[in-house]
Amino acid sequence: MKRAIILGGGMVGSAMARDLAADPGFQVTVADVRPPVLERLAAQVGVQTVHADLGDPQAVGRVVADYDLVLGALSSAIGFRTLRAVIEAGKSYCDISFMPEDATALSPLARERGVTAVVDCGVAPGVSNMLAGYGAGQLDHCERLTIYVGGLPVERRWPYEYKAGFSPHDVIEEYTRPSRLVEGGRVVVREALSEPELLDFPGLGTLEAFNTDGLRSLVRTLQAPEMVEKTLRYPGHIALMRALRETGFFSKEAIDVGGVRVRPLDVTAALLFPKWTFAPGEADLTVMRVVVEGRRQGTPTRLAWDLFDRYDPKTDTRSMSRVTAFPATIMARFVAEGRFAHPGVHPPEVPAREPGLMDAMLAELEKRGVHYQARVESGI
């Protein structure tokens, strides 16, 4: 029996806990700073709990000391320092925190401590990276990678037709940070929310896609001359978000308003984020399409995977939590079993190239109802 601890008992952490607790191979503990969160998890999922302020890296070090394996489901802002604390404690780690820093900068430290850590191990980044790395490995030469991904409410409500499956601050960050993509083998920078496309998804209808800065580690790890990542929303969202951004509502520069200094983004957050919050029991969905194109044995080939996942009413788990949590809990098992054991800090496209690992990951996701529909087109 392995002892696992999950750092953070929020939406994704709860889904991780539920998944691991159902596995007789694990004894599961959740750490969080919020007592009500811990009480709910103890009652509903039957896990053990630890009350700790995980914003403090020393507390992280103390909390993880007695465990074999650590999973991270904390906010992006504290992702990097938590990663360092876990490595320093000598523990294997799978994390979904979407930290802005380059996690692989801690790879030398991880090798020194003999720690295997996989970061960005959710859906996108996460399975998107795995499929990109795996797909490119199936080709002689990968010419193009395209990732479309979006988390959406099922019920479309005017004016935004959007709710945030993760931190709304990270959503606004996606709408403001310049997007890096790869064209002709070079990294180019485009404005976020730019280059809109309309795409049809069977069973869902038309969505609009726009540039976001989602390639992350793939810019470095994948040798493809064309790479783009786009976010999906219901049509009309881009126009509103661009208008808000253009007007300055997303600005972090404080302005003077009636004698007080205030950051427009903070006002926008106070007004907008309550409207972007899912109601209890509200259904969401996740759409992702990963396309890898190139040549296989000389033949032009396109490998594509489509995800269309929905809210689980049985466990009241939102789709975005499911599709983010399960890749991490599955990868954690692979690490615990020694199926992927390479000291260092790795983005998920690295383990995805291990023989059989991608098939095993997709099979495990399938068992949890997360279905990636694969398509292969040749001679196109």
Place this chain on the structure above:
Amino acid sequence: MKRAIILGGGMVGSAMARDLAADPGFQVTVADVRPPVLERLAAQVGVQTVHADLGDPQAVGRVVADYDLVLGALSSAIGFRTLRAVIEAGKSYCDISFMPEDATALSPLARERGVTAVVDCGVAPGVSNMLAGYGAGQLDHCERLTIYVGGLPVERRWPYEYKAGFSPHDVIEEYTRPSRLVEGGRVVVREALSEPELLDFPGLGTLEAFNTDGLRSLVRTLQAPEMVEKTLRYPGHIALMRALRETGFFSKEAIDVGGVRVRPLDVTAALLFPKWTFAPGEADLTVMRVVVEGRRQGTPTRLAWDLFDRYDPKTDTRSMSRVTAFPATIMARFVAEGRFAHPGVHPPEVPAREPGLMDAMLAELEKRGVHYQARVESGI
């Protein structure tokens, strides 16, 4: 020679000054609190100037004491108290301030002092009221009044395709205050920005019209079972404004943001209004359509007037300033000549019913290049 004083030397006050100064029958003075405004008017228009804080009604009383006639071009917030101060000083008055209060509440005071005051004497309210009152007087029975009006920039710039020809605060007020209209002889209240229509204007293209609270005095003074006033913008403006309003960006209720209290509207004003300000020399246009329908000698009849006015590059006077200022300066002449002399406070539909006055008003506007195109349709 009559001595006239204009209260306020802003955009509209300047256009009033230029118009009256060109008339040998008037000696013109402008009062304002801003020395640079007064210096510019003295240099460019050759008027006399008085420095005074017109936010103080006592200062208004002192300033107007030596004049035969007073014109008001102040902000809506101080319109009412300025009106009272001018009446108490015993001076005739023509005003365009768009005050929120019911100006006719001061009618008893005006009658007591023998003062004739015409308020709302711009374009809309203003000529719109005059044409409504005049047109209804041409019919046996007025069944419907429809007013469409908008001030717009010539150059359409994403995202708002709008700039404010008068106070942006008054524009937002138009987008938030419930709209009173008349249906089936009863006053009904609709949300502002509601019931959009697309209308084509020759030479300009398609505009969108939406309910605003612009009928004002006409709700009481005109006996028509159907009355509506709508504001015109380039298509798309409503959607953005409704989204901002829905999100709370127009709210006057202070919220807590990072420990300080701030009104969202003040933040919106700080961000938005600089973008809504015309650049020096930037061209604007004004569109208005007033339609009065009913029966004349038993025949269904529609009387309509169309205004399509543009920025005057010769005098660098914006269209909105022209079409607002001239009705007031022309009405001021009518009052000064005794052509309209009825002590009291009147909305402009009252003088418009005096024999010959409407024709004279339109002829005088025409001399200034402000052309109202009349149409009569019978037997419709």
